[in-house]
Amino acid sequence: MKGGNLKVGLFVPCYVDQFYPQVAIATLQLLEKLGVEVVYPPTQTCCGQPMANSGFAHLTGGCNELVTRAFLGLDYIVCPSGSCTLHLKEHLHSDTLPSAADHIRGRIYELTEFLVDVLHVEKLDAYFPHKVGVHQSCHGQRGLHLSQMTELVAPVFSKPGKLLNMVEGLELVELDRTDECCGFGGTFCVAEEAVSVKMGKDRVADHLKHGATYITGADMSCLMHMEGILRRARSPVQVKHIAEILNQAR
Amino acid sequence: MSSRDKILNAVRKAQPAFRPLPDLSPLVAAANATAANATATAATASAPPATASAAPATASAPPFANPPVGSTLERFTRTLEAIGGKVHTIFHLQEMISWVLEHRARGQRVLSSLPELSAVTEAIPVGSDPHDLENVGLAILRGHFGVAENGAIWITEDQMGIRALPFITEHLALVISTTDLVDHMHAAYQRINKAEQSPTTRQQSPTTREEATTPTEPRIAQTASGFGTFIAGPSKTADIEQSLVLGAHGPMGMSVFLLQD
Amino acid sequence: MSESFWAPGATHAELAEAFNQNEARVNWHDETLWWVRQKRDRMARSVPEWELLRETASQIKEQVLSSLSEYLEQFEAQATLNGVQVHWATDADEHNRIVHGILKEHGVDRMVKSKSMLTEECHLNEYLKEQGIDVVDTDLGERIVQLAGEPPSHIVLPCIHWKKEEIGELFHQHLGTPKGNADPPFLTHAARLALRKEFLARRVAITGVNFAIAETGEFVVCTNEGNADMGAHLSDVHIACMGIEKLLPLREHLGVFLRLLTRSATGQPITTYSSHFRKPRPGQQMHIVLVDNGRSQQLSSDDFRGSLKCIRCAACMNTCPVYRRSGGHSYHTAIAGPIGSILAPNLDRKQYADLPFASTLCGSCSNVCPVKIDIHVQLYKWRQVLVKDGYVAVGKKLSIEAMNYTLSHPGLYRFGGKVGRWFMRTMPWLVNNRLNPWYKQRDMPTPTKQSFGEWYKANRP
Secondary structure: OOOOOOEEEEOOOHHHHHHOHHHHHHHHHHHHHOOOEEEOOOOOOOOOHHHHOOOOHHHOHHHHHHHHHHOOOOOEEEEOOHHHHHHHHHHOOOOOOHHHHHHHHHHEEEHHHHHHHHOOOOOOOOEOOOEEEEEOOHHHHHHOOOEOOOOOOOOOOEHHHHHHOOOEOOEEOOOOOOOOOOOOOOOHHHHOHHHHHHHHHHHHHHHHHOOOOEEEEOOHHHHHHHHHHHHHOOOOOEEEEHHHHHOOOO | OOHHHHHHHHHHHHOOOOOOOOOOHHHHHHHHHHHHHHHHHHHHHHOOHHHHOOOOHHHOOOOOOOOOOOOHHHHHHHHHHHOOEEEEEEOOHHHHHHHHHHHHHOOOEEEEOOHHHOOOOEEOOOOOOHHHHOOEEEEEEEOOEEEOOOOEEEEEHHHHOOOOHHHHOOEEEEEEEOOOEEOOHHHHHHHHHHHOEOOOOOOOOOOOHHHHHOOOOOOEOOOOOOEEEEEOOOOEEOOOOOOOEEOOOOOOEEEEEEEOO | OOHHHOOOOOOHHHHHHHHOOOHHHHHHHHHHHHHHHHHHHHHHHOOOOHHHHHHHHHHHHHHHHHOHHHHHHHHHHHHHHOOOEEEEEOOHHHHHHHHHHHHHHOOOOEEEEOOOHHHHHOOHHHHHHHOOOEEEEOOHHHHHHHHHOOOOOOOOOOOOOOOHHHHHHHHHHHHOOOOOOOOHHHHHHHHHHHHHHHHHHOOEEEEOOOEEEOOOOOEEEEEOOOHHHHHHHHOOEEEEEEEHHHEEOOOOHHHHHHHHHHHHHOOOOOOOEEEEEOOOOOOOEEEEEEEOOOHHHHHOOOOOHHHHHOOOOOHHHHHOHHHHOOOHHHHOOOOOHHHHHHHHHHHOOOOOOOHHHOOOOOOHHHHHOOOOOOHHHHHHHHHHHHHHOOOOOHHHHHHHHHHHHHHOOHHHHHHHHHHHHHHHHHOHHHOOOOOOHHHHHOOOOOOOOOOHHHHHHHHOO
16 A cells, blocks of 8 residues: 555546535545645546536547546546546547546556555554444446446446445445445436435434444445435434544544 | 339438358357356255265356256246146157047147057047147147247247147147257257258358348258247236236146156 | 326426325335345345346347347348247337237227237227227236326336225226225236136237347246236237347357346246247237337447347336436326336337436436446436537526626636635525525525635635
8 A cells, every 4th residue: 555656646536525524635635644745736627427427528628628637647546436437438528638648547547446556555553443334336336336236147246335344333334225226417417306305214224224323435425415405304314424534434 | 113123212322331140159159158057056056065075176156147057858848837837748749649548538629749649639630620629628639849948849840730739729738758848948959940941951050241131051951840939838918917827828738748768 | 098197398397396295105115125225235235146137138239239130131031030020119019000900900899908008108908999999908006097087107016006905996996996905916906807707808919029139039028927828828919029130049048138137127036927929829810010219320320229129128217316216107208217207208209308317317227227238327418419409498508608698707706605605694685585486495505704715825825
């Protein structure tokens, strides 16, 4: 686990920047603790996914150019969101700087996969004495393969699970449905409000049934959706991004 | 232009560049390995403890899968019973007579193609109106072979006498030899193709566009059976709230008699 | 059944919201289908070479699509040699007219039909009804929805949305079963007796086709109930209707697909009957109707061609968290769920423009698909096509354009975020109201004083 000499650009999803700054702060601090030099280019805004998933990919040129220019010449780009990472990996392109966009597509990592696959983290100085349920966000899991998918007949693994197992005091709870979608789905959460909420309620209920006091995951968007449902139900259970837990020292 | 030509022209224009057919042999080899591992597991399990520790290393299955165990016969029997079939092992066909008489005693009409049972069964009225089979209580027929992975038995119309018979009968009994079992569906079709091949046949699967589409001597004889089916257990439905009910439109029960050689 | 079953113009979101009025029923629907998905998982895990099986099936289907015209001609020639009459239909209407023509030729006004999603797609039942032909669906689930005047809500489990008590009441009204009896074996037996009379009385039977073999001219029909065989073998005339994409090159390819089909569909190792029809029995007529109905159009598209690999197992529906919680009828098309949402827009972009959006793009559908169709990728691509073609509401278009404008200008984005959060903190009622669909059943995130960008500027100069 050596971050020495690596220069990493931090990509912060727009909604994290605006509503969950503590997640980005935790990501930054965690990477720095692991010896990585982190820069945060201030001209970044959004990966473009909200438009693209709504069918407006043709409008995302502006966002693409901003991302491409902001992250020029870095060794890696790390993002605390599987969904935004996947979108950039699959769709980032630039008419003015095509090779720079190619470089970013190949060098962007979601936080947990960066920790496991690039930094080879085997030990963490983290303490979180709680029962925690992991929400597998679909784009991170099925898109980036952060963990094995229950549909496949293939070896089981989990990058977020591996990291959480390094946290002292943390107890992972088993779920009935380990990788069902929470129903956030970008604009789906308002366009298909009824089904979106029902999916979220069912996901939350699975965590509650198994005694989780925190729900964590690698995508704050899913957690924001489940947090909205938990708060409406006045539940004491909280959501926490995985970066916040991994960065939580004793 | 005819609709036929319109469709064919549209398809010809739309279809992408030619792709070769995949080679099935790696898949068949993997299915064979699964079966071999299952048999090896069974041999290990039944071996005395002293030798069990020296079991062949080939039998290790991937931990994420739940592969079958047991010999081909054990797998066939277990699978067929799990889908509602009844399995009987016999040494002589005459052993079936008392079973037939039980059905007869209940007033059932019993049809069979087996000469060994002709004393207690009615011969199949081949060529007659299938509607006359409406009141058949039990039909006893020969099948070609069974498939261990799914409990199915392959039967062709020459064995049925009348195509409707195995479906319209209240209860179906099929007789196969214990040696007439294959492990999986790939082996099943190899066996069917072998039985029905033309005298002058190309045995290789085509791999090029020309081979795949140029009419050559057909591999399957034109005289081969006009109808055949895999039958796996009694007819069933779970259409009402996923509750499994045996006896939808076809037989309420299905028995397989495995004849030991 | 009829398009008129659905309110004109009703969208998936609206129909799904109506379905969600009864949460207990949504839970029941979800759990029933999740149980089927779990059965599928158990069956898949019993085959260690499962992923190789899927990959091989996918490659066979892709090869078929690359040579489809040749296989169609080969199939036609071989089937004709087998004594089968082959018909070609460019669209649903021609398909229906061909079927009706055969019935007229035989002077028949009653027939039995086993499950065929193609005939649902073509709305054959309504067409024949208008021509005075009485069609009896013989699959139990299809018979139940037919008696109720509904289309199937699921392609494998047509009445999965019906409770046994409701079926008991339906049978009481139509079949005269005792009121209040909701016992599945009893109801199944009652339907068996009623339908047996139909099988014995009708001279023409229609079946669908699961697979057709170019090499031999045979076609395979899979059922658990035995209804396709009962109909076909008791009929004087057997009509098999199939989409042109159902072809497989060689008979041994059936070994691959029959291993996958039922394990994926219902979690059984195989259907009870996998019947291979090659020639009519002596004295019987056998017809095959080959139907295009938009398939050659779909074949021409690099993005959407893969949807033609579908073998109609419904695994994508059973795993889909949206399907399970919105019901098949909310898709207002014959083939519901994820696969239906990428097939339907090809038939009518305007009418089905909502369906590719009825998904979170979670990707579970693509993972269970036995022929590896990239369903969720095609859903994403359909969204792009539908927006470009102008099938998205003006309001949505304007709000996305406004959002995009803000996100394309960092200064405006930072300013907007600051102002937005300030409004949310000081005047929460601006967003926390019923006009905000998020807030209807969810709280909004607590607005922070500082964005990360502002924190970074202040703390990491």
